[in-house]
Amino acid sequence: MEKLQLKDFTKYKFLSGISFSPDGKNCGFIVHKIDIEENKYLSNIYILNDEEKIIRLTNMDEEKSFIWDTNTSLLFPAVRNKKDKERKEKGEPFTIFYEISINGGEAQKAFEIPLNVTSIKKLDEDSFLLTAAFDPRLADLETLPDEEKEKFLKEMKEKKSYEILDEIPFWSNGDTYTNKKRNRLYKYNKKDNSLKKITDEFTNVEDYEISHDKKHVVYITASYIDKMHTKTDLNIYNIIEDKYEKISPFDNFRYDYCDFLNDNIVFIGSDMKSHGLNENPHIYITDFTGNFVNRISNFDSSTWNSVGSDCRYGSSRSAKVHGDYLYFTTTEGPDSFLNRIDINGNIEKLTAPNGSVDGFDVIDDKIYFIGLRELKLQEIYSLNNKQETQLTNFNTWVNEKKKLSNPERVSFTLENGKEVEGWVLKPVNFEKGRSYPGILNIHGGPKSVYGKVFYHEMQYLANEGYFVFYCNPRGSDGYGNEFSDIRGKYGTIDYDDIMDFTDLILMNYPEIDKDRIGVTGGSYGGFMTNWIIGHTSRFKAAVSQRSISNWVSFFGTSDIGYYFADDQIASTPWNDIDKMWTHSPLKYANNVITPTLFIHSDEDYRCWIPEGLQMFTALKYHGVESRFIAFKGENHELSRSGKPKNRIKRLEEITAWFNKYLK
Numbered sequence: 001m002e003k004l005q006l007k008d009f010t011k012y013k014f015l016s017g018i019s020f021s022p023d024g025k026n027c028g029f030i031v032h033k034i035d036i037e038e039n040k041y042l043s044n045i046y047i048l049n050d051e052e053k054i055i056r057l058t059n060m061d062e063e064k065s066f067i068w069d070t071n072t073s074l075l076f077p078a079v080r081n082k083k084d085k086e087r088k089e090k091g092e093p094f095t096i097f098y099e100i101s102i103n104g105g106e107a108q109k110a111f112e113i114p115l116n117v118t119s120i121k122k123l124d125e126d127s128f129l130l131t132a133a134f135d136p137r138l139a140d141l142e143t144l145p146d147e148e149k150e151k152f153l154k155e156m157k158e159k160k161s162y163e164i165l166d167e168i169p170f171w172s173n174g175d176t177y178t179n180k181k182r183n184r185l186y187k188y189n190k191k192d193n194s195l196k197k198i199t200d201e202f203t204n205v206e207d208y209e210i211s212h213d214k215k216h217v218v219y220i221t222a223s224y225i226d227k228m229h230t231k232t233d234l235n236i237y238n239i240i241e242d243k244y245e246k247i248s249p250f251d252n253f254r255y256d257y258c259d260f261l262n263d264n265i266v267f268i269g270s271d272m273k274s275h276g277l278n279e280n281p282h283i284y285i286t287d288f289t290g291n292f293v294n295r296i297s298n299f300d301s302s303t304w305n306s307v308g309s310d311c312r313y314g315s316s317r318s319a320k321v322h323g324d325y326l327y328f329t330t331t332e333g334p335d336s337f338l339n340r341i342d343i344n345g346n347i348e349k350l351t352a353p354n355g356s357v358d359g360f361d362v363i364d365d366k367i368y369f370i371g372l373r374e375l376k377l378q379e380i381y382s383l384n385n386k387q388e389t390q391l392t393n394f395n396t397w398v399n400e401k402k403k404l405s406n407p408e409r410v411s412f413t414l415e416n417g418k419e420v421e422g423w424v425l426k427p428v429n430f431e432k433g434r435s436y437p438g439i440l441n442i443h444g445g446p447k448s449v450y451g452k453v454f455y456h457e458m459q460y461l462a463n464e465g466y467f468v469f470y471c472n473p474r475g476s477d478g479y480g481n482e483f484s485d486i487r488g489k490y491g492t493i494d495y496d497d498i499m500d501f502t503d504l505i506l507m508n509y510p511e512i513d514k515d516r517i518g519v520t521g522g523s524y525g526g527f528m529t530n531w532i533i534g535h536t537s538r539f540k541a542a543v544s545q546r547s548i549s550n551w552v553s554f555f556g557t558s559d560i561g562y563y564f565a566d567d568q569i570a571s572t573p574w575n576d577i578d579k580m581w582t583h584s585p586l587k588y589a590n591n592v593i594t595p596t597l598f599i600h601s602d603e604d605y606r607c608w609i610p611e612g613l614q615m616f617t618a619l620k621y622h623g624v625e626s627r628f629i630a631f632k633g634e635n636h637e638l639s640r641s642g643k644p645k646n647r648i649k650r651l652e653e654i655t656a657w658f659n660k661y662l663k
Helices: 006-011 082-089 146-161 396-401 456-463 493-508 524-533 551-557 561-568 577-582 585-591 609-621 644-662
Strands: 014-020 027-035 040-048 054-056 073-077 095-101 108-113 116-122 127-134 182-189 194-197 203-210 216-223 233-238 243-246 254-261 264-270 282-286 293-295 319-322 325-332 335-341 347-349 355-363 366-373 379-384 387-390 408-413 419-425 436-442 467-472 512-522 541-545 596-601 626-631
Touching: 006 027, 006 456, 006 644, 014 355, 014 366, 014 379, 095 116, 116 203, 127 203, 203 254, 216 254, 216 264, 233 254, 233 264, 254 319, 254 325, 319 355, 325 355, 366 387, 408 493, 419 456, 419 493, 436 456, 436 493, 436 524, 436 644, 456 467, 456 644, 467 493, 493 512, 493 524, 512 524, 512 644, 524 541, 524 585, 541 644, 551 561, 551 577, 551 609, 585 609, 596 609, 596 644, 609 626, 626 644
Parallel strands: 182 203, 335 355, 436 467, 436 512, 512 541, 541 596, 596 626
Antiparallel strands: 014 027, 027 040, 040 054, 073 095, 095 108, 116 127, 127 182, 182 194, 203 216, 216 233, 233 243, 254 264, 264 282, 282 293, 319 325, 325 335, 335 347, 355 366, 366 379, 379 387, 408 419, 419 467
């Protein structure tokens, strides 16, 4: 067995977009891999056929999504020829869809839509429902002759030296400036190349589904001028009559998901009244008018997968109606599960507590899912009577050839009887009685969870001779609303849990040298790292990643700042600035003596780069050894989907920093 190397993640395969053909005989999915020389991700469509044989369908390395057109053909967006690539470079909005048969042959251009399409669903043989990015500056571009279009796009490029902002949020992580831009719903007919707008220019469409009889569309919107709110609306569109109306059964409600179930509408959402933005949602049934509504769920779990890992790329569905059931994922404790519920609220858990369900599809009695199971990287599994069968072997070489450390569970009980759960990775080739350095890792969110699944960064550090330990303190997902609700308490009970966990680890694992422990984390974990170094000197080195240091500045600059800080810190700069400052790590920066490395990305508009710069400046001002790394062209997802060479550089810097102070 070989040591796990820092760059081994560049050899992993990442799976996404799993989807059955209409007849259920074939299953398509995307395989992503890293090209380290080109410093990018390569994506291709694969087929798992009814004989469970794997076929690579495309070879252009740019196919990141698809939909089934027929039982034996797919549609996928791509820009393949030189002329089309030049049009894209000039800023022209369009999406070209290619069709390819799963039985072989080259992909053929099927149709072109004069919009940047974000999702598409088939309505009938010639028609599609789709969402696309709407930019009011380009609204009339498709009507211009080619010469005028080129002139207009040239003028637009010249105007890129400035941006005009007149609403909040004005940008979005990974998407630069978004002022007045919306995700609109359209109907497209490829036969006559017609495009019909369904939603207006002030409405953002977040989810939509077509009824089984193809007569209605249910969709979730956020409509706003000047300021986006956290509430959303539920709407229905009559395709035949070309009429739409808002049917929201509840006001001041966040609708997260919607679809048709039997002759009703099923939706998932929360009123956010008792536990704020992070409140666990419920599942509801309503009629087509929204006048009659019934809650059918009775659990206290999030309806998504919060289990953290740095070994994913691409997206997959987390909910789907099929037959008489809504299939959906939940996060419970350190695991995520696939479940189903019927219209009467009868719920059934379909998977075991064995890691993470990263995406799935279902047709009849056939269920396939992408999973991180135990210490395995992503593979596709079939599910039959709750029995899992692994169908692919894209990443089995990691477990066969590389030394890995098995997570050992450690927990303690709070005064209220709730348990704080955590894990320890022993150094690979651990020897009892020998002294080792340790690293405390803190997850983001805060409403996410660590589990037992494969995490490259932590496995690599264990291979480098470190104890790595991590836990789910109060604020984490998976343990119910009360546990996850730390509004107005950031840096208090969550800090206590993390410190108590650290004490427990040091007591249970005497081989960890208490004078050689470090701390790191990203996002909320970056906030907590900043907080920790201002409140204790027990850690000899820290790495603060994509952090928050000042809730006042975060409020006015983050893409979620004005509503997230208001909700989570329970204050604004005007109703209680003292509270915002009290919960800001920057307030305590004069207490810091811990050498700290700061890692930020210049296009991270979630935890914008000034958050790290303020803390870095404060430490330098007070004479604390510190270092700042700003990654250009990266965003909040640097550690998970950043450019491969930047991901390597990031982990090299983290390792070097800890080696310097802990070894």
